[in-house]
Amino acid sequence: MKKIDRELRVMLLDGLGGPMSRRGFIKRAGAAGLLLGASGFFAACGGGDETGTTAAGDSTVSTAEELSKELFFYNWSDYIAEDTLPNFEKEYGVKVVYDNYSSNDTLLAKLQSGATGYDIIVPTDYMVTTMLGLDMLLPLDLDNIPNLVNLYPRFREAPFDPGNKYTVPWQWGTTGIGYNSETVPDFKPSWDMLWDENYKGKITMLTEIRDVFAVALIKLGYSPNTRDTKEIEEAKQLLIQQKPLLKHYTSDTYIDELASNDTWLAHGYSGDVFQAQLENEVVLYSVPEEGAITWLDSMAIPKGAPHKYTAEFFMNYIHQPEVAAAITNYVYYASPNEKAEEFIDPEILSDPQIYPPQEVMDKLAWIEELGKDTELYNQAYAELKAA
């Protein structure tokens, strides 16, 4: 449903008089081109399978095992460079079947309802913990992924999977504030902005339970992963105070609302705000000084994957510096690949919205899966929404 949502938004809200810059148009046209290009390539692949097999068996590819002919890749929508898959297919003769989802819930629900056959999925950090808890992932053979050495050390020791036993990072970002620099001239990089009475009715918050509570907990100086009922209660009270100032809680429509000046201050994901920025250049993104949530989407192999070796081979391919850089240059999310820096567009690399400076980086925290204690947050959120 979320994916339909996105297409609808594009169709309706932009088609019917929403602001649409040329850059926005080019990006969309590019995305459409990607889809067409990919299907065209699949068609071509179907006809020329033999060339594919020869390429895979080519001596230039020194592999212990044989690559499979196909690889089933289930990724977030709009989250890869145009040429990533075609290049891989051309080089190794593996046909990549590429499907998209747009929320972790969808991904989990689909796998739980028995969808098998995917070789690679890209869950977000806390979802990795959930999937490990539910015993849904296969351990990786790290010998097949030597390019992991190219990553920044912090992504090799992420708390949800230290040592990359099950996951290989894909892209990362932050959860901060998207704001309209024209209508909010006095913007300060602080969560206080989302409690500013002057902007009553122009503020939105995300709907993800833990993200919402993280804002209040960080503002109060607590850990966003606290299990302390008193601290959670305090955060809840703070959020109840904020409620009358809100336009609504939303995890998707704020992109358009920022673009159309309906929302001036939005609690949102970095990449989403950049999307609004493409349509309305006065929209800016900020990571508040008090600290914020950082998230990381990682590739993993679900149990029952038919082509484990090829999946690991593909993960390794992605972390060739040039390949990783090309993805960041296209999707505007930060790459976990340190060696990719020299190939990343300097404009992106120096953009503090995408690559925050060290003092901001130090204040970023992960959302950790809390197991049973998740219910503390669920209950507090229920009370917040009912208040």
Next chain:
Amino acid sequence: MTSLESPAAPPQSSAIAIEKPGLLSRLVGRLRGHPFAAANLLLLPTMAWLVLFLMLPLLVILVYSFGSRGTYGDVVLGFSFANYVKAFSPLWLPTILRSFGFAALATILCLAMGYPLAYFIALHGGRKKSVYLILVMLPFWTSYLIRTYSWIVILRSQGVVNTVLQSLHIIDDPLNILNTPYSVILGLTYGFLPFMTLPLYASLERLDKSLIEASWDLGANRFWTLLKVTIPLSLPGIIAGTLLTFIPAVGDFVTPDLLGGPDTQMIGNVIQSQFLSARDWSYGSALSFSLMAILLVSIYLYVRRMGSEDLV
């Protein structure tokens, strides 16, 4: 292909329930003389559909509702009433009252707009009757989601309504309609209007026109004829229409999600968030069942009061 025919079956069966005297008697009449088995055989696809896609899922939800949330959001089966205790806690009272209030207001608005419309089409539609009916049903050809999104475009601060009003200098500052209770009630009314209009039309269409003429002949004016003859005779349509509007409106979550604000949460949103963001399927199931129970009781009371028990 049973499964292909089946999607049409439930609306058909509900239509039978609504137009009891008409459609059902005609159907029975047509089957008269055939062995009784033929009727049963015809019902088979519908029954299979109901068992497979209504009874079984309900059973699953019922079983889940007595379980609890596992550490990672899985369902741990068990037998505990804890979820029902939570579901009936005073926490949700305002939300449930709001859901019933919004749905009731939307139903009243639908009746107020749907009745004249249905009356006009049924009694004065003439040869264009089917054109009007198609116009009523036309919105169904587009997804509900798209139609609700369109209201965002219409209502937002730089939307159609505000732009027009501002350019005519009727208002200076844009009206804040979107993300308020008003926009939610508007969305519900808009979305469910055809559910009200069609059963009203069905019962007004079947109405014996000579009774209206008789009422005039006997000296009643148009107003009293409407009040004493037309409305009472179309009561089955009114009851069916209000139920068809009210029940889905109470449980709706798309409209308050898209058009609502921070304080327009309806019970459907609570259930949805238990299934998706909180991933507590057991609690969500218990909430669903509780809502169904509350609805069944209120419908029973309503229909009894309206004096047509044979509808339930």
